[in-house]
Every structure is written in structure tokens, then in C-alpha cells.
Amino acid sequence: MPTPLYQRLAAHYRDAVAAGSLTPGARFPSVRSLMAQHEVSLTTALQVCRVLEQEGLLEARPRSGYFVCHPAGRPALRLNEPEARPLDPAAYVGMHARVSEFIARGRQQPVKVNFSGARGAPELYPAEALRQAAGRALREDPELFVRAGPVAGEPVFREVLAKRALASGMVIAPEEIVVTQGCIEALNLALRAVTQPGDIVAVESPTFYGLMQVLESLSLRVLEIPTSPQTGISLEALELAVHHGSKIAALVVVPYLQNPLGSVMPAVNQARLVNFCAEQGIALIEDDTYSALLDEDVPQRALKALDRTGGVIHCASLHKVLAPGLRLGWMTAGRWQARVEMLKYAQSRHNDGLPQYAAAAVMGSSQYDRHLRRLRATLNLQRRQVSDALLRAFPVGTRFNTPPGGLSLWVELPDRRDARALFAAALAEGILIAPGVMFSNVERYATCLRLNCGNPFTPEVAAAVQRLGELCLTRCRPGAVGSGAAGSAA
Known part of the structure; x- marks a missing residue:
């Protein structure tokens, strides 16, 4: 008995994911595109997507279509939308001392791997x-x-x-x-x-x-x-x-x-x-x-x-x-x-x-346009490499964005773990991150951090991401941040 058409098409795209032709986080062809490209019915195109989704290769995003899942045995969890809550009243900022403290601590200790900035490596320019x-x-x-x-x-x-x-x-x-x-x-x-x-x-x-x-x-x-x-x-x-x-x-x-x-x-x-x-x-x-x-x-x-x-x-x-x-x-x-x-x-x-x-x-x-194309392609690869390493190393429930470009990832730790504790533990081992409390005058982002992806994904960088995941598990106590303080990552 011949293999159903939708299964043959699913195998085709399964091979494309395995070969790297469709990369983690990439948009999967729309149902309409599948219908036109392969001359199949709406039912067949939907079956292809559903099979790959059941296998964990695709994830459906509301009003956006299907996207290729990240590996490591579990899909990447998207950041939540901001909670509906009354706005904090306008206030004088009063956070320069806090930011200065984190920056000063990063300069006082030797840093082997620096994830704290938002810039590319010199060789990218x-x-x-x-x-x-x-x-x-x-x-x-x-x-x-x-x-x-x-x-x-x-x-x-x-x-x-x-x-x-x-x-x-x-x-x-x-x-x-x-x-x-x-x-x-x-x-x-x-x-x-x-x-x-x-x-x-x-x-x-x-x-x-x-x-x-x-x-x-x-x-x-x-x-x-x-x-x-x-x-x-x-x-x-x-x-x-x-x-x-x-x-x-x-x-x-x-x-x-x-x-x-x-x-x-x-x-x-x-x-x-x-x-x-x-x-x-x-x-x-x-x-x-x-x-x-x-x-x-x-x-x-x-x-x-x-x-x-x-x-x-x-x-x-x-x-x-x-x-x-x-x-x-x-x-x-x-x-x-x-x-x-x-x-x-x-x-x-x-x-x-x-x-x-x-x-x-x-x-x-x-040459400037050529430079920008190379820069974007390199940053895309490095973001995907850091994303994959995050999925392998960090605790289940970790959420992070998959931005369509740029230099960094915004990460939310699971179970209300305090990113400030991760900052301190990582810095003691020569790894520098930017904790979420640097990016707001309120305490809603105490469970978050920003990671720079502008540097080549060397074995040293891979080992640093792995170590961050281990420190998150062992040094960041679940529930350390009150639900009213960190809230949902925006």
C-alpha cells in the first residue's frame, strides 16, 4: 500500500529540518504555500503541519503560523505577554547607583566570557x-x-x-x-x-x-x-x-x-x-x-x-x-x-x-550593503547557537525570545529564580551577564537576564552557557523572587 501523500511530504520536511535547510526558529511554509508548491489540498497541507507538530518539529504560534522548533528534546518556550496590571506611578528614576554597581562589579573581577553587552565581535566589522x-x-x-x-x-x-x-x-x-x-x-x-x-x-x-x-x-x-x-x-x-x-x-x-x-x-x-x-x-x-x-x-x-x-x-x-x-x-x-x-x-x-x-x-x-548582509547572517547563526545551548543547559520552564535579528536574547528563569543570584555566582567564575533588574526601575524583571550573542560560538562560550544552566539549577533557589516582584516577563 503506497505511503499517503501527506506522510511523504512530512518526511520531506523532516529531512529538511535534520539537514539544517530549515533552521530552529525559522518560519515554516504557510499552509497556502504548501498547497501551491506541492499542488495539494488544504486537508493534505494541514495534515503535514499537524504530523510535524505532533513530532515536536513544529510549533504553532497564534496569528503567525508554524515555526521550526528548537532541538534538545523540548521546544523553546516563548516569553509571556505583559500582565494586565495598574501602571506604577511616574517616578524619579533612582537606578543609576544600581546600574553602576553591576557595571563596577563586572570590572572588578577578571571576566573570561562576557554576555553582558550588546555588540558584535571586532571581526564582524x-x-x-x-x-x-x-x-x-x-x-x-x-x-x-x-x-x-x-x-x-x-x-x-x-x-x-x-x-x-x-x-x-x-x-x-x-x-x-x-x-x-x-x-x-x-x-x-x-x-x-x-x-x-x-x-x-x-x-x-x-x-x-x-x-x-x-x-x-x-x-x-x-x-x-x-x-x-x-x-x-x-x-x-x-x-x-x-x-x-x-x-x-x-x-x-x-x-x-x-x-x-x-x-x-x-x-x-x-x-x-x-x-x-x-x-x-x-x-x-x-x-x-x-x-x-x-x-x-x-x-x-x-x-x-x-x-x-x-x-x-x-x-x-x-x-x-x-x-x-x-x-x-x-x-x-x-x-x-x-x-x-x-x-x-x-x-x-x-x-x-x-x-x-x-x-x-x-x-x-x-560594500556597506554586503557587510550588513554578512553581519546579519552571522548574528542569526550565533543567536541560534546560543538558543540551542540554552535549551540543553537551562532548567525546564526557561523562557526566552527568538527575535528576528539583533545581538541578544532576553531570558526568563523558571520558578521565580532570582537572576541576581545567577549574576553573582557566574561572575565568581568569570562569566558576566546582564541581570534584568538593570533594565527597569521596578522589580518585575528580577527573574530575567539579557545574553549577548555577538561573539563567535566557541567551545569556551558553549561551556559558559552550560555552566550558567548548572548555576541556575544549583545556586538560584526556586521561589526566591516573590510573585509580586518579578511578575511575568514582558
């Missing part, structure tokens, strides 16, 4: 191309080191940035761009331009600890808005906060590969957010540090592209995508442009010219 470009710039302009440059940035660099911005839907003149010391200075300038001490600034929760430090330094109050690991900031919670009287001066969001969650805001949410902020008079500050690291080789539309009132300040960085050592960022500030330019002059004057010339030469050529 075009060092030779940048070196050659810098040499040409100095030969062509010998006075580059001894001549002060324009405060807003070198014209040749701003022209390249404006041209590149077209792919993200932004039509901006080079004169509307201010070059900054990375994205952190851009965020600092944006916040200083639109707020006064004591104002409320809404942020995603969890969020990048560097942003919280900036907010604290500016004496601003922070309102943390629950954020989904899949779709980004909760627009419902933001709207509810405004309608219940929170006078929000500014909102800072990372639409693509949010740090630390790795979420991507759907297009419909982006449009709704831009419109809402315009209606409410809220300055919308867009942190576009990671969009170029999305696996999909298609430029993503910036929130700034939807701006019709000048109410969106776009901040970007080349720190993660071109060269961590250059500390280059840029911004365009809409109706606050003149104020940002004056604040830049008052705060730090002009950036060094040589890095701008080198970056302009590389970014203005096709």
Missing part, C-alpha cells in the same frame, strides 16, 4: 575598509586633524546619511541631520530639547539601562509602559495612562529589535502610535539603533517617515552596525531642530572629522 578610507581622507585633506569641523557634522557624511535614510521612507535634507557621539548623545539632546526637570517621560518596560541613566541625570520622572516581546509597547496602556491624567512630555521607543526584548512593532501599531502622540502633543523620540540588524534584507520604514507634524525625533547609531569604536550617531529633530543644534553646540561641539569621512566612504558604497 569592516575594519580594513574603514582603515583604507581613513587613510585616503588624511591624504586628500592633510589639515583634517588641525581644522575644526562643522558643529552639526561633516557635509559629506550627512549627505550619505540623508541618502541612506530614503530607504526607510525618510525624506530629509543633509542640513536637517546632526551628527552625534552615538545614539546616547542623540537621546540626551532630544530629551533636553523637549522636556524640563520634573516632566514625565514614558518608556518601554523593560528598557535600555543607559536611557534610564540619562533620564535620571536630567531629573525627569519616568512612566514605564508594559511592552510585549512580540509587538512592542502596549498602546492600550499608553492611551490609558494619558486618559487618566498622566501629562507625558515625551515617549522614547525602539520600534525594531527593542532592547532588551527584541520585539518588532507592527506597521499598524506604528501608525497608531505616531498619530496618538501627534494628537496628544507628546514628543515621540525614535531610537533606531537596531533596525539594520533585522534578518530580513529589506529596509524598514522609520516612525519618522509617518511624521506629518514634525513631532518625531529620529535618533540613530552606527555603533552596532558599522564600527563600535567610532561612536557615531545622528539625529533629525523635526520642529526642535534649531534647539537641538544649539544644545549640541553647548554640550559637546563638533564630532571628530576623520571617523565621519571614513564612515561616509564605506556607507556610500555597495
Whole structure:
């Protein structure tokens, strides 16, 4: 008796998973695609998916389709959506001391494997191309080191940035761009331009600890808005906060590969957010540090592209995508442009010219696009390797995201185990992680940690992940974090 067609097709895709043609975390062909590609009925296509799902090779995600499961005998558990709970009131941040303590402890002890950052290894970046470009710039302009440059940035660099911005839907003149010391200075300038001490600034929760430090330094109050690991900031919670009287001066969001969650805001949410902020008079500050690291080789539309009132300040960085050592960022500030330019002059004057010339030469050529494709492919592989190692090493019930790009994974430990205990135990053995309490002013993320995947997955890195799993089992007591403190990972 011949083997049923759906079983033959299931075997075909089973072999594809085993061979690595379909990698863990990858989207499986849709039912419609299976019907068209193999000329089969809806019933047959569904049977193929159900067989592979029963075998643990596929997992169904609501409204998203089927995805290839990770190995290690159990599927990866997705992070939960944020719990529906009343928002904590806006508060002065008060977490600089906590962040500084973790950073200082990491520097006081020798570190063999560092998972705490969010950057790639040096070999991932075009060092030779940048070196050659810098040499040409100095030969062509010998006075580059001894001549002060324009405060807003070198014209040749701003022209390249404006041209590149077209792919993200932004039509901006080079004169509307201010070059900054990375994205952190851009965020600092944006916040200083639109707020006064004591104002409320809404942020995603969890969020990048560097942003919280900036907010604290500016004496601003922070309102943390629950954020989904899949779709980004909760627009419902933001709207509810405004309608219940929170006078929000500014909102800072990372639409693509949010740090630390790795979420991507759907297009419909982006449009709704831009419109809402315009209606409410809220300055919308867009942190576009990671969009170029999305696996999909298609430029993503910036929130700034939807701006019709000048109410969106776009901040970007080349720190993660071109060269961590250059500390280059840029911004365009809409109706606050003149104020940002004056604040830049008052705060730090002009950036060094040589890095701008080198970056302009590389970014203005096709080699930059080739570099980005290689970088994305390498990071995709390294994230999958770390994910697989996590599944093998960490306790059952561990949850983590599978972001569609980027440098890191956000992990939630099971059974309310305290990631601070894991931080201390791992650091004693030369392994550095970033505990979740660094990313929020509240205690909801005490069971979480962020792991960098930007370094090659060497035997040393594999052994460090294995050891983290062992320490989680032996040194992190179940129930150490109260249910009211950590809550569900967002």
C-alpha cells in the first residue's frame, strides 16, 4: 500500500529540518504555500503541519503560523505577554547607583566570557575598509586633524546619511541631520530639547539601562509602559495612562529589535502610535539603533517617515552596525531642530572629522550593503547557537525570545529564580551577564537576564552557557523572587 501523500511530504520536511535547510526558529511554509508548491489540498497541507507538530518539529504560534522548533528534546518556550496590571506611578528614576554597581562589579573581577553587552565581535566589522578610507581622507585633506569641523557634522557624511535614510521612507535634507557621539548623545539632546526637570517621560518596560541613566541625570520622572516581546509597547496602556491624567512630555521607543526584548512593532501599531502622540502633543523620540540588524534584507520604514507634524525625533547609531569604536550617531529633530543644534553646540561641539569621512566612504558604497548582509547572517547563526545551548543547559520552564535579528536574547528563569543570584555566582567564575533588574526601575524583571550573542560560538562560550544552566539549577533557589516582584516577563 503506497505511503499517503501527506506522510511523504512530512518526511520531506523532516529531512529538511535534520539537514539544517530549515533552521530552529525559522518560519515554516504557510499552509497556502504548501498547497501551491506541492499542488495539494488544504486537508493534505494541514495534515503535514499537524504530523510535524505532533513530532515536536513544529510549533504553532497564534496569528503567525508554524515555526521550526528548537532541538534538545523540548521546544523553546516563548516569553509571556505583559500582565494586565495598574501602571506604577511616574517616578524619579533612582537606578543609576544600581546600574553602576553591576557595571563596577563586572570590572572588578577578571571576566573570561562576557554576555553582558550588546555588540558584535571586532571581526564582524569592516575594519580594513574603514582603515583604507581613513587613510585616503588624511591624504586628500592633510589639515583634517588641525581644522575644526562643522558643529552639526561633516557635509559629506550627512549627505550619505540623508541618502541612506530614503530607504526607510525618510525624506530629509543633509542640513536637517546632526551628527552625534552615538545614539546616547542623540537621546540626551532630544530629551533636553523637549522636556524640563520634573516632566514625565514614558518608556518601554523593560528598557535600555543607559536611557534610564540619562533620564535620571536630567531629573525627569519616568512612566514605564508594559511592552510585549512580540509587538512592542502596549498602546492600550499608553492611551490609558494619558486618559487618566498622566501629562507625558515625551515617549522614547525602539520600534525594531527593542532592547532588551527584541520585539518588532507592527506597521499598524506604528501608525497608531505616531498619530496618538501627534494628537496628544507628546514628543515621540525614535531610537533606531537596531533596525539594520533585522534578518530580513529589506529596509524598514522609520516612525519618522509617518511624521506629518514634525513631532518625531529620529535618533540613530552606527555603533552596532558599522564600527563600535567610532561612536557615531545622528539625529533629525523635526520642529526642535534649531534647539537641538544649539544644545549640541553647548554640550559637546563638533564630532571628530576623520571617523565621519571614513564612515561616509564605506556607507556610500555597495560594500556597506554586503557587510550588513554578512553581519546579519552571522548574528542569526550565533543567536541560534546560543538558543540551542540554552535549551540543553537551562532548567525546564526557561523562557526566552527568538527575535528576528539583533545581538541578544532576553531570558526568563523558571520558578521565580532570582537572576541576581545567577549574576553573582557566574561572575565568581568569570562569566558576566546582564541581570534584568538593570533594565527597569521596578522589580518585575528580577527573574530575567539579557545574553549577548555577538561573539563567535566557541567551545569556551558553549561551556559558559552550560555552566550558567548548572548555576541556575544549583545556586538560584526556586521561589526566591516573590510573585509580586518579578511578575511575568514582558
